[in-house]
Each structure stands twice: as C-alpha cells, then as structure tokens.
Amino acid sequence: MSTQPTGSAARPADRRVVITGCGVISSIGTGVAEFSAALRAGRSNVRPITAFDTTGFAHSNGCEVPGFEPERWIHNVDITELGRASRFSVAAARLAIEDSGIGEDRLRDRRGVVSVGTTDGECRDLDTLVEAELAGGEAGMDPVNARRIPAGNISTAISRELGLTDVESSTIATACSAGNYAIGNGFDAIRLGEADFALVGGADAVCRKTFTIFYRLRSIAPDCCRPFDKNRMGILTGEGAGILMLESLESAQARGARIYAEVLGYGLSCDANHPVAPHQPSITRCMDLALHDAGVKPGEVDLISAHGTGTKANDLTETRAIRDLFGEDTPRVVSMKSMLGHTMGAASALAAIGCALAITDRFVPPTVNHEETDPECAVDCVPNESVPADLRIVQNNGWAFGGNNSVVIFGRLDTESTENTESAEAELEGATR
C-alpha cells in the first residue's frame, strides 16, 4: 500500500506564479484595455441604481455595469440558469483566457483550479423571490430564480461554460476580501504543483439587501466615494467581476506569454473581534504575514492598493494599521473604490487587476473625488490624477465583515525574465505578420 502523500508535504513548494491574463467586467470598462485606460484617466461611472426600486431611500447612487450583454461571452451554458453574478464571473473568465492567449482547447487538457470570491452570491435572486412572494404569494416565486441561488454556481459555471473537466471549482464566500482569498488559493495550488493554471478572482451584483445593509449602517455616500477625504461619507455599492489567469512562470515562459506581474505571496488573518468593525492589530498582522510570505520588507513596497472603502472607520483604521507597519514614510496608498465603487466580492479581484496593470502600464491609479485629505488619514492617496511610475512591488489590501482580512503582494518580474518574455513575444509577432 502506498503511504506517499499526494499532498505537498512531500513536494518542493516553490514554483513561481505569474499573472498572464486578466478579465474585467466593471462599471468603468470591459476588458483590460478599457479598464486600464479608465483607471489611468481616473474615470468613474456613478449613476442612480436601477437594480431595484430605490423609492424611499434619500440617496441611491451606485456603480452598476451598464448594458451588460452576457450572450457575448456565454455560449454553452443556458444563460437563464445563471444569476447576474455568475454571468459576470463567466464573462470575466472568458475575457481572461482570451487575454492570456491560451487557446481554450489547450486549457481543457490541463489541470486547474477555478476559485471565485463573492459577498452575496446570487442574492439578487433571493431579493426577487421575496418581492415575488409579497406580490403574488408563494405561487408567484419563479423556480428559475430559486435554482440559481447556491453560491457554488459562480465558479462551477465557469468550468461548465469552458468545458474544463480536470478542475477543482469552488466559491470563496468571505465577503469583501473574497477576491484576494481566491487569488491566494490559486497561487498556493500552482506553487505546490497541484495545478497547472488557476482562474481566480471575484464577482458580485448590486442587490437591495446589501445596499440596505450599508445604508442602514449610514455608510452609503450621498453622491460619490471619497476615500481618505476629510468629508468622506461612505461607499457606493458597485458590481462586476475580475478574473485572473495564473500559471507557473515556467509555463508562461515556455509558451511566450505576456506576463503582467508575479504573485509574490499573500496573508490571511481573522479579527475574532467584531462582526462588522475593522480591527487594527489584525489588519497590521495580515499585512505583515503577506509581506513575510512574499519575502518583501515594508520599505520595498512601492504602492498600496488600499481596501479604502471611504467609510470613516475603514480609512482611519487602515491608515493607522499601515503606519503601524510602514512607519511615517509610507508608500503611496490609493483606493480604486473611488472609481469602481465597492464591488464587494469582486473588489479585491478588480483591484488586483488594477495592481497588475499599474505594474505593466507603469502608472499609479488615482484616488478620485478627493478634495481635502483627512489629517488623520494623511497618506499620499494620489488625488484625482494618475501619475506615471515605475513600480516594482505592489500590495493589495482587502478586509471584510466577519473579520476576514486578506492581503496579496504582486511584483514586477526581474529584468532578465522580462527580456526573455519580450523576445519570445517578438518572435511570435514576427511569425504572424
């Protein structure tokens, strides 16, 4: 009888992991090119929410994905089986694969992980069922909505649509840091040699339940989201999906793939303190764990993509935690939520893509809507306009209800590897012209 584990204890655990594809469905752009341009331009797309009847709320701006057309990306699974968050996740996965340059057929022969984070799953369908029951009794509830509910669908829908058979699909439901969790899960699977590729990220759709939660907690901004500003009033609920294609450096180089960035490591911590309020020591510990995992010193971090929700409590606590670890001389700290709104489970995934683009396209995304920095949040948040920058190491923060903290560290590949990749790309280009 074999007693050898297939688990990693018997394996060297040091494959390097890189990002070779990004898929974006967001309020400010679809696909990486649009998304990168929007981040660089400091765009946002704040509009009155249309997902549900907002009558009775004094203010109800949000950051919805306008004119989403799932049929452009979903060809094999019956679209009516999928709720809005699953549609976002499948569309973003297809975009990520297209962006990576791996043919879908080639992916089907490989062993993979599909890991997608979410806050609400298909809560919009739960809302719809409640409305239907109130309007017409239980008989008015539509089985189509009821069948979409299980949160696992958000990840299995990707595998079904893309015909991926040798994959582990699972949804990580750790609320608003779930995207970072999913990236970490895929990173570990590849690093340990348990997967050849990973499609990871997060997805969520605007729904009444979550808007009402934040509204009731007086955490919805009346107009726009102003992280680190003296007059910040809270979040705007947003939606979308960000999916990243991860693979080993070896595999990416062998196929001459364009490499956005390397995933250097990540950290997880749990507050075990309060269900909704952030907890500074635990956040500091999470950042410390991530840097340690990545083999990076605080002084080497060039940019922090903050959780930066724009609530009073978050920005204050996050700033203090950053100061605690980085000292007075902190790197730039930006919040992409100022542009995207708070996209919940997609938030840290979209921000991770933003980090990868910042490294590749050499700029720092701004914190928009900024008027006057809160003296208690005195960080350089790169107000309103992006700046060109040569970034080597970028840190992506994510906190969540439940005290679920997750931080991922990204790095630019060193020059030697980059040159190899560029020459491989050049060869490929030459061959196609």
Added chain:
Amino acid sequence: MNLNPDGPPVITAWSAISPFGYGHDAFTDGFTAGESTVDAVDEERWQVAGERAALVPDFDVRSLLGAKGTRSMNRVTGLAVVTAGRLLAQVPDRDDEFAEGTGLVLGTTTGSPESMMGFTRASLVGERPDHVEPAAVPSCVMNCAAGQVAIWHQLKGPNATVAAGRRTGLVGLNYARRLLATGRARMVLCGAAEEYSTARAKVERCAQDGTPGPALGEGCAMVLLEPAAHAIARGATPLASLLAVESATCVGGNRGQAVRDAVSRTLHRAGVRQGEVSVAAGTTASADERNALSDLFGTRADTTAAHDLIGDTASVSALFQLATVLGAERDEDGLAVITALDDDGAISTALLKLHPVTAAGRTEAREPALAGGVR
C-alpha cells in the same frame, strides 16, 4: 502506530450536530441504527404546511450558548459555534500560539436564506426601506457563521467560507490541507453548516417546481486537520490521514462514467490500486454515483448515504458521509474513498487512510460535556 511525521495531514478529532443528536457518538450510533430521522415538521413553529424534514432535536441557540451575544444569532451560526466548541473541547492544553495558528474553513450553500430574505422583506414592507434592524446585519452575510465561530472561540488564523454544493466538505478539506502545507495554519477546523428554515424550505420547494426532491436535513460536521508532525508532537491520536482530494467537472456526457474516471484518477495520482480500497462511500442518493462506486468497488462500496437518514444537508453532506467512515470501528489500517457528485456535474473525491479505532479508543476520544466547549 507508525505515523510518518512528514506524511500527509491527519484528522485527529471530529464532532457533529445532526438530526441524530449532539456529538460524534450520537451520530455514529444513529447511523449504525439506520433509522431515518425525517419527520413531519412542526407547522406552528416553522410556519410551513405538510413539510417533512430532518431537524436537529431541541436545537435552541440561547439555551445552548446563553443569552449573551446570541440575541441576533441565526440558527446556522449557532450550529457552527456549538459544533466548533465541542470539537475544541477535544483539544487540551491549547498554548499561546493556538489562537493565531488555528484556522477555520466552513462550508455553506448561501449562508442563511432566512436571515437574508427576512432582511429584504423588512426593507420592502417597512414604512421606509431602511427601517430594518441593524443588529440583523451581520447574519445577512454568507461568512457570518465563520466570523462568529472565530469570535466565540478566539480563532485568529485563516478564516474562510467555502461554497461548492454537496462537494463543499471535500473541497474545504483540500483548502484546509493547502493552508497547512503552506504553513499558513498549524491546525484547521474544517466543517460545514446548514440550517433548516422556513425560507430554505420555501426556496427549495420552489426550485423543485412540483417534482418533490429529498427531504431537507440540517446540522454541522467538523473535523480537526493538522500536520502529522503536529499531531505526533502533541500526542494526539490520528483517526485518518488525508491522502488526496481531487475534483472534476462532468461537461455533458455520462455522469456515472465521470465519477468512475474521477475516482480512478484520484487513485492513480495517489499511487493506490483499486483493490487496496477498503470502503467507498458516495454522498448523494443519485444512481450515477452509487452505480459508479459499485462498478469500481463491488461490495466494498457502502451504499448507505447519510443523506437517506438525515435528509439533504447540502453543503454538509460530504462531511456527514465522511463521518460515517470516521465513526466506524476498525482494528487495522484501511483506505477509504469518499465521493460527492453535485447536480451541476461537479465531482469531488477524497482518499483517506483510516487508522485503527477500537471501542476503547473511541471512548478515549469521547467529547467532554458541552459546557467545556464554549466561553
């Protein structure tokens, strides 16, 4: 026992709250007796008509955990907090590093539909849409139970909520194994929890659309997973070693064949021959899963699904199935295969090496009284 300290991680304790009752003995005895716990649901208590389901007997959050901090705690959170307490009570001498080094992986389908739909309903029927109870907010988020387990038991390590249909428990075990393999946690409590509720029954009935499915069940099952070396160092008795968890998706085609392929692949990758497997247990009542295991393992395929006796426990079902194997007495090593095939064609399989558990050993591992498990 000759346990390789560098070998795969081991399960050293487990607990369960199920329709069979409280604790692993209640589960094992109930499963062994083989009587269904599905019964008519109390219509007044649950505001349903003509429902049959398997409920945890006399489960009441406040009577089990006290009045403090439980006013707004929903049932699924209570099930997870109480089960984790019973599991932790089996870990004596927790040192200072315990809190930060111990992780929690908790499975769910979609949190608590009762809490979420109740919140939306309050927004829709109230005088104003924001006339909702702020204390109800935490329970409306899917990771509420995991966060509350961490707060109640002071677990500050990695804390994750995983959703993967009926495969959840097995995928959660794999996630937990990775946390250990990468040194992110020294021990992980790995479980799943599902509540019976009026809302869940309603949504399920609606999804079935006139074609009645299995009765709903509820409960929480949780195992303690740790590196073999860690278990040896603290003198814990391993019940099973987790050799592998593999997953696959059946896209179109024959699901029975897909289960056979997935199991074969798991065995192949682990270097185990089919003939070496001593027991194989499928999680669901589906013919595809049962027939596939019978084809592969003949009489070594255990055809009794916990599902049949305690109802459809959704995200917990694979761990309850694992519990049927962990709880069985055995006087020598064996290899067990646990499978879970979900309605959407996703498949997960776990391969475990079972270590001997005698009646005496089982008594030793008996869970202390509930009061010891909670603050």
